């Protein structure tokens with residue numbers, strides 16, 4: 258049966274995931290309306306998730322959109338397992354957990370406990386706001402690219418469905434996970450846009466050329482005066498790169 262999240266080929270518009278980092282569901286819904294048919298896949302993270310975003314996720318799924326819950330779970334195994342079970346029942350398509358083996362194993366148990374769930378798990382390897390100095394400061398002796406590789410291999414062995422990394426590591430991750438697992442990359446910036454707190458930044462075209470399945474874009478779209486126009490240009494840039 259074809260994988261709904263990884264059809265061959267993935268429609269170019271579905272490759273863009275818009276990060277709805279808004280203060281309320283109302284604000285997010287206004288953005289979605291402005292985006293119109295330029296976007297079909299939305300990410301809900303801490304800001305919106307803790308402010309009514311999970312109910313919005315259910316409404317978006319019911320309306321036919323794809324939803325990525327970027328909740329980056331990390332806790333004792335039992336808590337992660339039960340949390341993933343609750344989230345799997347919401348009908349969302351993607352959920353992040355941090356790429357710690359205990360956490361990933363628990364998340365897989367939670368995913369597998371909910372029959373018929375469409376939920377796919379993504380392991381966050383190393384946040385795109387980290388460079389080697391940040392990893393060192395956090396106590397890791399390995400450079401970011403090595404840490405991403407170690408965590409990707411663990412995720413693959415444990416049965417996680419996809420990897421979150423920067424597109425700077427996408428080609429290396431693709432070699433490690435093969436063609437079927439998802440690679441999702443935040444830290445995407447159209448040429449010339451403000452990088453903000455992101456450190457491992459790549460353009461939409463370069464990400465696609467590196468073998469990424471989906472790019473995540475927040476502020477370049479949400480802070481734009483014409484979010485629909487920016488989204489359309491990003492999709493066109495990806496189409497040219499394919």
Ligand SMILES: O=c1ccn([C@@H]2O[C@H](COP(=O)(O)O)[C@@H](O)[C@H]2O)c(=O)[nH]1
Nearest residue numbers: 276302383384385443444473474475476
């Ligand atoms: O490594 C990671 C994991 C998640 N994110 C999330 O993606 C978006 C990026 O937003 P921008 O405004 O385009 O920077 C945001 O919701 C992060 O929480 C990430 O950036 N890096």
